[in-house]
Amino acid sequence: MLPGVRLVVLGKQGAGKGTQCVRLSHHYVVPHVSTGDMLRAAVKSGSLLGQKAREVMDSGELLGDDLIMEMVADRLSEPDCRARGFVLDGCPRTVGQAEALEALIAPVELDLVVDIEVPTSLVLRRLAGRRVCIDCGANYSVASPPRVNWTCDTCGGEVIQREDDTEDAIRRRLDLYERQTTPLIGWYTERGQLAKVNGIGSPDAVLGRVVRAIEHRRSHPHGGGRISPRQDPSSRGQAGKKRLSGSGSGGAVGRKGGEG
Numbered sequence: 204m205l206p207g208v209r210l211v212v213l214g215k216q217g218a219g220k221g222t223q224c225v226r227l228s229h230h231y232v233v234p235h236v237s238t239g240d241m242l243r244a245a246v247k248s249g250s251l252l253g254q255k256a257r258e259v260m261d262s263g264e265l266l267g268d269d270l271i272m273e274m275v276a277d278r279l280s281e282p283d284c285r286a287r288g289f290v291l292d293g294c295p296r297t298v299g300q301a302e303a304l305e306a307l308i309a310p311v312e313l314d315l316v317v318d319i320e321v322p323t324s325l326v327l328r329r330l331a332g333r334r335v336c337i338d339c340g341a342n343y344s345v346a347s348p349p350r351v352n353w354t355c356d357t358c359g360g361e362v363i364q365r366e367d368d369t370e371d372a373i374r375r376r377l378d379l380y381e382r383q384t385t386p387l388i389g390w391y392t393e394r395g396q397l398a399k400v401n402g403i404g405s406p407d408a409v410l411g412r413v414v415r416a417i418e419h420r421r422s423h424p425h426g427g428g429r430i431s432p433r434q435d436p437s438s439r440g441q442a443g444k445k446r447l448s449g450s451g452s453g454g455a456v457g458r459k460g461g462e463g
């Protein structure tokens with residue numbers, strides 16, 4: 204049986220993070236745990252958490268780490284996540300959340316944190332070209348508009364550019380994202396848990412890169428900055444040197460050799 208995975212996926216808006224999370228969750232047969240989806244569902248259901256979340260959002264504040272982590276802890280404690288793992292999307296956003304997540308899943312560790320990288324210029328083009336039906340929410344773009352005069356092919360509704368999809372608004376969101384995540388990326392890099400993956404290309408191509416990064420990490424469980432020289436001096440800084448898989452190094456997921 205294919206092993207599951209414990210994965211965090213990072214990426215700015217427009218990097219294709221959501222698409223990759225869905226594909227990764229199918230590939231590894233683990234739930235896609237999206238804090239955005241969970242929050243929307245909680246608000247809709249009117250649960251206690253949803254009411255709290257709505258109050259905070261209505262006041263224009265950002266949701267606090269405690270509330271986010273409470274929600275994530277609940278979800279990750281369910282049997283499907285415990286058995287096979289998860290693809291976590293939207294959390295952590297801060298170093299505080301990353302520390303809480305580490306404590307939450309201990310003694311198990313994340314297999315990898317993947318940062319999907321796309322140049323800002325490309326993201327701006329993608330997002331600024333986005334159009335949406337105001338009635339049914341169907342997605343279009345300048346490159347693939349509806350057949351007739353910005354009228355929805357599906358429902359006949361008006362197809363528009365969202366107010367928060369203007370270039371200025373997008374730039375502001377991207378700046379905020381970068382300010383928030385730079386320390387987080389540094390934190391995971393120090394721990395040797397981060398893999399940067401090129402997000403340019405078809406969704407299949409990007410998925411292939413992410414899967415290879417995960418498999419590489421599993422066959423080199425101590426390949427990152429986490430190793431201490433006392434434990435294993437031989438594997439430091441030897442670029443290109445391959446360790447034999449199945450050599451029993453470290454406790455991470457056992458994986459048979461072979462290059463897939």
Ligand SMILES: [Zn+2]
Nearest residue numbers: 336339355358
């Ligand atoms: Zn429509």
